[in-house]
Amino acid sequence: MIGGGPAGLSAALNLARARRTTHVLDSNRPRNAATFAAHGFVTRDGIPPLELRRLGREELEAYPEASFEKAVVTSVTREADGFVVAYGATSITTRTIVITTGLTEKFPALPSLRQFYGTTVHSCVECDAYEYADKPIALIGETDDLAERAILISQWSRDLIVFTNGIGLIGEADEARLAERGIRVDRRQVADVTGDRSGLTGVTLADGETVPRVAAFVRPVYAPNLAYVDSLGLEADADGYLVVDGGGRTSVPGVYAAGDSTAPGPQQLIVAAGAGAKLAAALNRDLLA
CATH class of the missing domain: 3.50.50.60 (FAD/NAD(P)-binding domain)
Known part of the structure; x- marks a missing residue:
């Protein structure tokens, strides 16, 4: 799981509950870090965005199937058994990749x-x-x-x-x-x-x-933050957003995406969290097949 915002944490939580081993990598530098209060998230209206992320990580790490690591992913490459995710001087190999990184803003x-x-x-x-x-x-x-x-x-x-x-x-x-x-x-x-x-x-x-x-x-003028997956050749639209189906599947088998890196829509935290949950359900079923 690359990205630990609402989409990534929601997907990771649901995958952990499906007993899927899930590792979340996140830089902990969200673009809404300057915002004092996030609105429209049921039961959490007015919560600081960083506090929402902290609570999400706390819930996630209560599951033995899940782990969280602060890291900046530099590249993702394909190999015979899956994908190699590089960050810092470390890399891990995984069967599936979930992209939930956000956007950069030019004001x-x-x-x-x-x-x-x-x-x-x-x-x-x-x-x-x-x-x-x-x-x-x-x-x-x-x-x-x-x-x-x-x-x-x-x-x-x-x-x-x-x-x-x-x-x-x-x-x-x-x-x-x-x-x-x-x-x-x-x-x-x-x-x-x-x-x-x-x-x-x-x-x-x-x-x-x-x-x-x-x-x-x-x-702002938005741009998806996706340089680290350039080598995968993922299909994107004219503005650079990843093309996904209703289950978050990208054009490359084994790679899923949700949140702001996909086609733009309402940029609300609860919308991203819902997209992450939908993705997790689709990914879990795909793994069963």
């Missing part, structure tokens, strides 16, 4: 963005918009799906300004749709986000104006 180049990321600047609308209902919000991005994201955010607040940084694409028809909801589009270049110890207070533009906002959603 607009704003000097102070990371200072507020995870507190009053977020990327997941479904995860964090509820806390800013009816408050002044910014959407900052450079992609061509900003109108779609803005309409989604308007479900929580219509006091919303979309900042394209002079790069993001919003056509006239989409801008009219946004205007019907009271959403403004600002195409000026963004210099930075500003705030204080209480959090974000505004978006500063290159012309010197600071537009007051109490929170912002940023639209």
Whole structure:
């Protein structure tokens, strides 16, 4: 199991309960580490993401069939009896590989963005918009799906300004749709986000104006973190996400994947955990065959 987030831990737990020997390798550097609270996970709403992972590891390691190791996997190669997974100066051989590593994020180049990321600047609308209902919000991005994201955010607040940084694409028809909801589009270049110890207070533009906002959603450019499996020749889509079937099977027999490394969808922890459980059920049955 490569990756110890919700997808990986869920898959590992279910495989251990199926009496499958399972070893989890994880770098313990999740991209949501800066977030104070994760939402939408039943019985754990508001839990810090790192605490959720700790609890998952604790539950998993109670099973003699399972083990966890902090490690960065550098390569996976095929051999006659399965796969060799290399990490550090160590390697292990296994019959099956489960890929549950996440994504890398590229944000607009704003000097102070990371200072507020995870507190009053977020990327997941479904995860964090509820806390800013009816408050002044910014959407900052450079992609061509900003109108779609803005309409989604308007479900929580219509006091919303979309900042394209002079790069993001919003056509006239989409801008009219946004205007019907009271959403403004600002195409000026963004210099930075500003705030204080209480959090974000505004978006500063290159012309010197600071537009007051109490929170912002940023639209990153995502890329799957999969260089370590390049030698396997796994089928991927045009954006680099692994192609899997309903059971998490990739194009290479014995290799499974779930979570953010597969086709993108709602990036919620509970969705990833569910995908991991589905994968475990399929993998267990495949091993029986």
